Amino acid sequence: MVITSMENAFSLKGKNAIITGGNKGIGYGISLAFAQQGANIAIMARDESTGKKVVDELTEKYGGKYLFYKLDISSMENCKTAVEKAIGDFGNIDILVNNAGIGPTGNVLDMDENMTDWFKCIDIDLNGAVRMTYHVGKHMRDFGKGGRIINISSNAGEVCSKSVNMAAYCTAKAAMNMFTKGMACELARFGIRVNAIAPGFTYSNLLADMPDFALEGLKKSIPVGRLGQPIEIGALATYLASDASDNMTGAVLTIDGGHSLAI
Numbered sequence: 001m002v003i004t005s006m007e008n009a010f011s012l013k014g015k016n017a018i019i020t021g022g023n024k025g026i027g028y029g030i031s032l033a034f035a036q037q038g039a040n041i042a043i044m045a046r047d048e049s050t051g052k053k054v055v056d057e058l059t060e061k062y063g064g065k066y067l068f069y070k071l072d073i074s075s076m077e078n079c080k081t082a083v084e085k086a087i088g089d090f091g092n093i094d095i096l097v098n099n100a101g102i103g104p105t106g107n108v109l110d111m112d113e114n115m116t117d118w119f120k121c122i123d124i125d126l127n128g129a130v131r132m133t134y135h136v137g138k139h140m141r142d143f144g145k146g147g148r149i150i151n152i153s154s155n156a157g158e159v160c161s162k163s164v165n166m167a168a169y170c171t172a173k174a175a176m177n178m179f180t181k182g183m184a185c186e187l188a189r190f191g192i193r194v195n196a197i198a199p200g201f202t203y204s205n206l207l208a209d210m211p212d213f214a215l216e217g218l219k220k221s222i223p224v225g226r227l228g229q230p231i232e233i234g235a236l237a238t239y240l241a242s243d244a245s246d247n248m249t250g251a252v253l254t255i256d257g258g259h260s261l262a263i
């Protein structure tokens with residue numbers, strides 16, 4: 001809906017959202033932000049115990065409907081089943097956040113001869129979002145009430161780092177950015193907006209193994225002098241999921257404290 005005032009412009013009240021990887025890290029920040037803005041949420045990931053914990057927390061604190069679905073985004077069949085179950089439980093899906101992903105580093109030429117790590121990264125970080133968009137996009141188109149698809153990309157889809165080699169990840173995220181634009185064109189006539197968020201370093205499990213001295217060094221290389229917080233990605237995702245962004249589609253919004261300006 002086109003807004004005419006800022007009153008409730010960011011509200012997600014009554015909207016039904018699927019958030020892949022909504023149980024941890026950035027996805028958890030998005031789950032929290034959406035719940036605080038009134039959305040009902042289907043969290044989809046592999047780890048049932050953290051998923052159920054987040055569902056219990058949201059149910060206790062906020063007034064919406066929250067359910068967990070076990071999903072491995074590397075399986076087309078799994079994606080189909082989880083989406084069908086969520087549609088059955090919620091009636092329809094208004095918002096899809098393709099957040100689940102991995103962040104592998106390493107040299108391409110040091111991979112095994114089957115290039116297992118390369119294909120795994122592309123299969124999860126790119127094709128996982130493609131599979132989910134296929135199933136949820138079809139539902140949104142056929143249900144006829146439009147929708148919002150938000151892809152969690154990375155600033156690594158726009159720039160490479162001098163210090164860490166991660167060509168597979170950069171390739172997957174760059175392709176995700178173009179997938180976002182292509183799908184934005186394909187789905188605009190159905191009222192479905194497709195946008196991406198490109199975070200820089202953000203506190204999550206992906207950074208859990210990084211030693212303190214490395215984290216400190218990292219902060220110094222970021223113009224604003226700090227890492228992002230998952231809830232800040234949640235805030236931007238809320239904008240993209242809400243009516244406030246109704247005129248935006250095919251955008252890739254970088255949120256990285258200026259890191260990609262100075263890599």
Ligand SMILES: NC(=O)c1ccc[n+]([C@@H]2O[C@H](COP(=O)([O-])OP(=O)(O)OC[C@H]3O[C@@H](n4cnc5c(N)ncnc54)[C@H](OP(=O)(O)O)[C@@H]3O)[C@@H](O)[C@H]2O)c1
Nearest residue numbers: 021024025026045046047072073100101154201202204205
């Ligand atoms: N943190 C950063 O600095 C940063 C920067 C730029 C972009 N990103 C992007 O942000 C997204 C979230 O990452 P994060 O930093 O929050 O990492 P994280 O804390 O490791 O969370 C990753 C999430 O993805 C889910 N996941 C992983 N593989 C999956 C699979 N095969 N099927 C279903 N779910 C799967 C995990 O849940 P389960 O383990 O339960 O399956 C988890 O919820 C990723 O797309 C990542 O590329 C992160």
